[in-house]
Amino acid sequence: MSIVVDRPETPPASRPTGERRHRRRRLPPGRGRVLDVAGVTVAFGAVRALEGVTVAVREGAFVGLIGPNGAGKTTFFNVVSGFVTPSAGRVRLAGQRIDAWSPARRGRAGLARTFQNIGLDKQATVADNLRVARQGGSLAGELRLSFARRSGLPSDDRTSAMLDRLGLTAVLDERVDRLPVGTAKLVELVAALSRRPRLLLLDEPASGLGAPERVRLGALLRDLHRAEGTTILMIEHDMALAMSTVEYVYVLDFGTLLAQGPPEAIRRDPKVIEAYLGKAAGRP
Ligand SMILES: Nc1ncnc2c1ncn2[C@@H]1O[C@H](COP(=O)(O)OP(=O)(O)OP(=O)(O)O)[C@@H](O)[C@H]1O
Numbered sequence: 001m002s003i004v005v006d007r008p009e010t011p012p013a014s015r016p017t018g019e020r021r022h023r024r025r026r027l028p029p030g031r032g033r034v035l036d037v038a039g040v041t042v043a044f045g046a047v048r049a050l051e052g053v054t055v056a057v058r059e060g061a062f063v064g065l066i067g068p069n070g071a072g073k074t075t076f077f078n079v080v081s082g083f084v085t086p087s088a089g090r091v092r093l094a095g096q097r098i099d100a101w102s103p104a105r106r107g108r109a110g111l112a113r114t115f116q117n118i119g120l121d122k123q124a125t126v127a128d129n130l131r132v133a134r135q136g137g138s139l140a141g142e143l144r145l146s147f148a149r150r151s152g153l154p155s156d157d158r159t160s161a162m163l164d165r166l167g168l169t170a171v172l173d174e175r176v177d178r179l180p181v182g183t184a185k186l187v188e189l190v191a192a193l194s195r196r197p198r199l200l201l202l203d204e205p206a207s208g209l210g211a212p213e214r215v216r217l218g219a220l221l222r223d224l225h226r227a228e229g230t231t232i233l234m235i236e237h238d239m240a241l242a243m244s245t246v247e248y249v250y251v252l253d254f255g256t257l258l259a260q261g262p263p264e265a266i267r268r269d270p271k272v273i274e275a276y277l278g279k280a281a282g283r284p
């Protein structure tokens with residue numbers, strides 16, 4: 001896969017409203033970080049999945065995390081959401097150390113994520129999954145679906161609007177395992193967004209989606225970011241989508257941070273291009 005994007009793009013990432021931008025500028029350096037990860041190291045046996053990785057995401061930012069297959073991106077999300085304990089480093093959410101917190105506690109503190117392989121209850125319907133999400137259940141499921149079924153509507157107006165935009169209203173009563181992968185990924189995204197997370201982690205939201213769905217996904221993410229200031233950290237291999245939505249990019253390669261910067265600089269960075277082209281050419 002090449003990082004070079006030569007087809008026409010949708011307009012650049014939307015900027016926050018003047019008021020929010022003004023408020024952000026007044027923040028002293030180092031403040032206003034929703035996510036602050038410093039020096040994180042993870043080893044799986046002989047594999048160094050992450051090596052001293054430092055990443056910060058400011059409140060209201062839309063940040064990308066890219067890198068070739070096996071670079072450590074999903075492992076980084078697992079560290080932030082509490083599924084993998086690093087051997088070194090620390091994780092702060094809105095200024096608080098969360099290293100010892102369970103995934104459920106991190107969820108209650110405003111962290112939401114989607115999974116590369118879909119974290120929904122696949123035997124349940126779309127509507128039931130949305131009910132669980134709305135009631136604060138993590139997608140790892142600390143709330144029983146039987147309880148969720150008994151209570152409440154699956155969605156509020158905002159969630160209904162998102163379902164509508166993504167063409168999901170017709171599948172509300174379908175079981176998730178009967179849906180195409182791309183459709184299930186969009187349902188998981190709406191479930192995560194319906195909780196109005198403080199920080200949303202998206203692991204390859206466009207994988208499994210066709211071209212028209214990718215366009216709708218990109219537009220929804222840009223709109224939510226602009227209208228609601230949702231803070232998003234997104235792993236994405238679709239460079240056209242990533243570069244047309246995010247404001248800042250971190251690049252991982254072999255578990256280390258290879259580069260960081262605005263999308264325009266990243267796509268021209270020889271180190272980044274080499275990392276992608278090297279992989280494509282059969283580099284280990
Ligand atoms: N639970 C695990 N046990 C052993 N090795 C693992 C485990 N999880 C990840 N790895 C290894 O850690 C490295 C990083 O994997 P990770 O899934 O984080 O990469 P990635 O950047 O998300 O890749 P992709 O783009 O293919 O999703 C890989 O070498 C992978 O094989």
Ligand SMILES: [Mg+2]
Binds near residue numbers: 073074075
């Ligand atoms: Mg991954």
